[in-house]
Amino acid sequence: MNQPQSDMYLLANKVANKVGIQPFPDLLEDHYQRHFLQAELPKIRTSTQFSFIIFGAFSIYDWLTFPHLWESLWPLRLAFLLVAAAVYFVSFSLLSAPWIHRMIFVTSLFCNAVVVEVGQVVAQSGGYSYQNGTAAVILGTCVFFQLPPRLLVVAVVMMIGNYLLVIGAGPLPTDVIATHLTLFVTIGGIGVYAAFRLETDRRQQYIHNLVLQGERERLTSAQAKLEQLSITDTLTGLNNRLYFDKQIKLDWQSCRRHQQWLSVILLDVDHFKSINDGFGHPVGDAALQHVADLMKQMAQRSTDYAVRYGGEEFLLVLPGIEPDELQAHADKLRQRIELTSLPDQPSLRFTASLGCASIKPTAKPAVERLIKEADTALYQAKNSGRNKVCQVIL
Numbered sequence: 064m065n066q067p068q069s070d071m072y073l074l075a076n077k078v079a080n081k082v083g084i085q086p087f088p089d090l091l092e093d094h095y096q097r098h099f100l101q102a103e104l105p106k107i108r109t110s111t112q113f114s115f116i117i118f119g120a121f122s123i124y125d126w127l128t129f130p131h132l133w134e135s136l137w138p139l140r141l142a143f144l145l146v147a148a149a150v151y152f153v154s155f156s157l158l159s160a161p162w163i164h165r166m167i168f169v170t171s172l173f174c175n176a177v178v179v180e181v182g183q184v185v186a187q188s189g190g191y192s193y194q195n196g197t198a199a200v201i202l203g204t205c206v207f208f209q210l211p212p213r214l215l216v217v218a219v220v221m222m223i224g225n226y227l228l229v230i231g232a233g234p235l236p237t238d239v240i241a242t243h244l245t246l247f248v249t250i251g252g253i254g255v256y257a258a259f260r261l262e263t264d265r266r267q268q269y270i271h272n273l274v275l276q277g278e279r280e281r282l283t284s285a286q287a288k289l290e291q292l293s294i295t296d297t298l299t300g301l302n303n304r305l306y307f308d309k310q311i312k313l314d315w316q317s318c319r320r321h322q323q324w325l326s327v328i329l330l331d332v333d334h335f336k337s338i339n340d341g342f343g344h345p346v347g348d349a350a351l352q353h354v355a356d357l358m359k360q361m362a363q364r365s366t367d368y369a370v371r372y373g374g375e376e377f378l379l380v381l382p383g384i385e386p387d388e389l390q391a392h393a394d395k396l397r398q399r400i401e402l403t404s405l406p407d408q409p410s411l412r413f414t415a416s417l418g419c420a421s422i423k424p425t426a427k428p429a430v431e432r433l434i435k436e437a438d439t440a441l442y443q444a445k446n447s448g449r450n451k452v453c454q455v456i457l
């Protein structure tokens with residue numbers, strides 16, 4: 064199940080102040096198990112390999128210390144090594160984090176059983192109790208394998224119980240067994256406490272990272288929204304002058320590289336003031352939105368774009384369009400404005416004047432000149448009776 068990341072951040076924020084040993088709410092716990100423990104697996108794998116080495120060292124120790132018992136000890140040792148190696152292989156090659164924990168749990172118990180059995184053999188023949196091996200398995204299970212706390216407590220209790228069952232049946236005297244028990248409970252207690260602390264730290268670290276990550280993503284998306292807002296005209300949704308000032312420089316470079324024309328159409332609504340005066344400002348706004356929509360429709364290629372350049376002045380930038388085509392394009396736009404009306408104001412008809420300019424960009428940027436010439440053409444269109452298109456080619 065793939066929970067949206069933002070939900071995880073919300074959940075993490077909710078539990079941030081009360082992280083302890085207890086599992087998180089369901090979704091978060093699942094996420095923690097999958098993502099965090101998966102990252103811990105290399106450490107668990109190393110610990111497991113390390114415990115193989117320790118087990119091997121104990122076997123050599125047995126062999127040197129009790130050579131006369133080796134005949135009864137080695138089948139147990141070998142059986143354990145084979146089973147543990149198989150479990151190790153299956154767990155780490157085929158299984159994911161929670162299953163690896165379960166496998167380690169079973170293997171630790173099995174390891175403990177072997178150690179206790181070995182202890183039994185040794186104890187029966189020479190009074191040596193083998194409590195150190197059992198203590199080492201308990202400690203190793205607590206410290207190395209990062210078992211979930213509840214599983215760990217069960218493992219430790221079962222290990223001590225197993226020792227009591229097997230060794231307690233004889234031949235060691237009760238006071239010796241009591242001493243061993245004290246040792247196991249102390250070591251198990253310290254181990255479980257350390258494991259609980261580690262687990263709490265891990266959970267806190269996990270929530271902390273999630274909260275930070277959420278915060279970072281929130282800021283990044285807020286920043287992206289702000290950036291988008293800063294280059295957008297709120298009334299029409301078109302890009303604004305700020306966007307134009309940046310983008311036109313890139314268009315200039317691109318057209319120069321490809322030796323193309325850079326063309327613009329500057330549009331000004333005719334007698335716009337009279338629309339405001341006659342129909343009211345909101346209708347004036349709607350008229351501007353209507354023009355913006357028509358401008359957007361005329362920006363057909365991916366490199367074309369429309370800009371609200373001033374109050375009722377718009378700019379259509381058409382990189383790569385030849386001057387011949389530009390005139391026709393502008394005239395089409397002029398006609399659309401003339402022939403369409405606002406849905407809510409069918410009686411309102413208005414026109415616009417358009418000034419076109421095209422330039423073949425040179426090494427020295429001259430965007431101001433391009434716009435100035437488009438403005439001159441627009442001025443001509445206004446002066447020659449409005450609802451006209453005039454053109455300048457540089």
Ligand SMILES: Nc1nc2c(ncn2[C@@H]2O[C@H](COP(=O)(O)OP(=O)(O)OP(=O)(O)O)[C@@H](O)[C@H]2O)c(=O)[nH]1
Nearest residue numbers: 331332333334335336337339344345347348374375
């Ligand atoms: N409703 C509305 N009006 C605006 C907006 N921005 C500018 N204006 C108005 O646009 C009008 C522009 O008027 P003028 O520059 O005198 O030009 P005009 O009436 O269009 O006349 P010509 O350009 O000469 O055809 C002014 O009255 C501004 O108040 C806007 O966002 N909404």
